[in-house]
Amino acid sequence: MPQARFHPWDDKGPYVGARYAIVWKPPAALFERETGLQAVFNLGAGIDALMDMPQLPPHVAVLRLEDAGMAVQMVEYVLYGLLRAARGFDHYAAQQRQELWAPLPAVDRAAWPVGVMGLGALGTRVAQAVAALGYPVAGWARSARELPGVEVYAGDAQLPGFLARSRVLVNMLPLTPQTEGILNRAHLERLRPGGYLINAARGGHLVEADLLALLDEGRMDGALLDVFHDEPLPPGHPFWGHPRVIVTPHVAAMTLQAEAVVQITDKILAMEGGGSPAVVARDRGY
Incomplete structure (x- = not known):
């Protein structure tokens, strides 16, 4: 955009009359100083901190x-978690340390139904990719929709049924007042036996x-967690050393500069x- 003038943010800088701001967790002073803003572009899919x-x-x-x-990265991340659990790769890693040769039975995909919470741009890509591998896939969204190869549940009334048919639960929801704490005991214990959680959305x-x-x-049975209430995850947190938890440092889907530009x-x-x-619809938070 050679026709535009770009100003890096300076806490002590003057008013520049910006019409647009490109931000990630901006300082409050930005909005207090630049009173002529028409739009704010968030450098990521999650806008909870901004809202x-x-x-x-x-x-x-x-x-x-x-x-x-970000979509292809998110697909890779979820498939890594799903296949690690369903194919038993943790068992093989343990067997290697013991020099043990003991093949597990072939995976029965019907025994590993996947539920994707949130069917936005990223959630839809994830659900379609999992379905393409032959796993039974359902999605849960705020409103009903059609998604080939994916059984769609919608609204609070259909959430219990969605959870009860899922063994692997993938969270792709935006963080809003309505979704905060949604991954709680009452919901997680509805999963099928051997339940597995993949949280790549928000720690909240x-x-x-x-x-x-x-x-x-x-x-x-386990969890793959990329996001947490406190980031970085504090030293000594139970997740670090838990044998059934895999921790990654908020890297499931990183903003790629060229595509973002x-x-x-x-x-x-x-x-x-x-x-x-x-x-973004302010009343929905996404």
């Missing part, structure tokens, strides 16, 4: 990255003590030309 800011003016449009190279979705209790009681500049140019790209 929680009281300084964010209600009239400013909020736009988030819808893919920007998970009640950590509930998951730990279910793992220790044998009600769930194209997406953001296209939307700015569209707005400058009088267009209306999709914006």
